[in-house]
Amino acid sequence: MSKMRVIIRGRNCEKYLPKCIKSLRKQKVDWAGILILDNPKDNSYNVAADLTKDLPIDIFLHSERRGLGYNLWFGITNCKAQDEDIVCILDADDYLHPKALKRVRKTYEKGCLLTYGSYVKLSKGRRTKISKAYKVNVEPRKAKWHGSHLKTFKFKLWKHFPKECLMHKGKWAEAASDRGLMYSLMELAGMKNCRFVKKITYYWKDNYRNSTNVKKQKKWDAIFRAKKPLKKVF
Numbered sequence: 001m002s003k004m005r006v007i008i009r010g011r012n013c014e015k016y017l018p019k020c021i022k023s024l025r026k027q028k029v030d031w032a033g034i035l036i037l038d039n040p041k042d043n044s045y046n047v048a049a050d051l052t053k054d055l056p057i058d059i060f061l062h063s064e065r066r067g068l069g070y071n072l073w074f075g076i077t078n079c080k081a082q083d084e085d086i087v088c089i090l091d092a093d094d095y096l097h098p099k100a101l102k103r104v105r106k107t108y109e110k111g112c113l114l115t116y117g118s119y120v121k122l123s124k125g126r127r128t129k130i131s132k133a134y135k136v137n138v139e140p141r142k143a144k145w146h147g148s149h150l151k152t153f154k155f156k157l158w159k160h161f162p163k164e165c166l167m168h169k170g171k172w173a174e175a176a177s178d179r180g181l182m183y184s185l186m187e188l189a190g191m192k193n194c195r196f197v198k199k200i201t202y203y204w205k206d207n208y209r210n211s212t213n214v215k216k217q218k219k220w221d222a223i224f225r226a227k228k229p230l231k232k233v234f
Contacts, residue, residue, distance in 0.1 A: 002084040002108075004031035004101050005155070007075035008057075009068070010092025011038045014047045016205065021051040023095035023203075029105055033057040034079045035092070039065040044092075069166040069173030072181060081155035089151045089178065093205050096150070100201040104152050107197055113157055113189040113234055116182065119149035119202035128204070133196035140186045141225045147182035147194075149202035157188050160233045168223045175216035180224040187230040 006024065010017070024033065035052065037044050039062050048059055060074070072089070081087055086108060090096065097103075107115050118131035132146045140147065165184040166173050173180055186194050 002082070002086060004029055004086050004088055004105065005079045005081045006031055006033040006088045006090055007072070007079055008033055008035040008090045008092050009038070009071045009075060010035070010040070010044060011065075012040050012042045012044060013037075013092040014040075014042045014044045016093035017044065017047050017051060020090070020092050020095045021048075021055070021057075023098070023100075024055070024057075024090075026098040027096065027101045028099075029101045031056070031101060032080070034075050035059045036071045036075050037061045038067070038071055039063060067172050067174055068177040069180065072177045073163055073166055073172070076158055079155075081158075083154070083156035083159075085155045086152050087155050087158070089149075089181075090202075091204075094149070095203050097200050097202065099199075100150055103197055103199050103201055104150065107195050108154075110195075112195040113193040114153040114182075114185055115195045115197050116147040116151055117149070117196045118198060118200050119204050120200060122203055122205050127200060131196075134186075134191060134194065136191050138191060139229065140183050140191070141227070141229060145179065145221075146196070147186060148178065149204055150197070151178060151182055153185050153189070157185050157234070160188050160230075161185065162230075165224075165227065165230075168220075173220050173224075175213065176220035176224060179221050183224055183227075184230050188233050190232040190234060193234060
């Protein structure tokens with residue numbers, strides 16, 4: 001049976017890691033994880049090492065800051081997944097619903113290559129309006145963004161994913177890396193093979209919504225939307 005591979009990215013996340021890791025402990029399916037710490041300036045590494053010592057999580061500590069795009073690429077590439085394994089993207093300052101991975105696995109059992117949704121924005125305490133299904137005939141780069149948390153996909157899609165999808169002019173994405181990832185994966189899979197998970201899977205702690213980060217998000221989203229669509233491979 002395929003395994004769930006959880007990619008966790010974080011930087012200065014020592015105060016969020018306990019809840020994040022606790023949410024993984026509650027999952028009732030077979031999973032393994034990889035935690036990438038991007039040159040943290042707090043005690044994140046020691047906290048992570050203590051919290052995960054009895055869990056199937058590999059920790060990677062970068063001595064230099066590498067950024068969101070690179071860390072996403074690094075985590076997926078090094079997660080030891082097989083073709084049919086399901087890759088799940090989790091940020092270290094967020095956490096999963098206790099039944100998140102079970103709900104995702106059940107969706108794959110019905111036949112698909114990629115899933116997205118549904119998540120709660122913690123500052124609002126309710127499911128975000130972004131959690132909606134795409135139309136089957138939509139072109140994801142031209143449509144309103146819905147491909148968010150919890151983002152998952154079959155690892156075999158990754159073998160067709162060019163790293164340039166997370167880059168621009170030789171530079172790794174500083175923001176909106178999840179959009180660079182999902183636009184491309186949805187194209188590779190074909191929208192008929194993408195599924196929206198209606199039940200809650202994810203809790204998002206929107207910590208960094210300052211004007212600078214919003215501008216970066218919009219800039220990189222525009223870059224990703226302008227890229228040439230990838231051809232469907234499945």
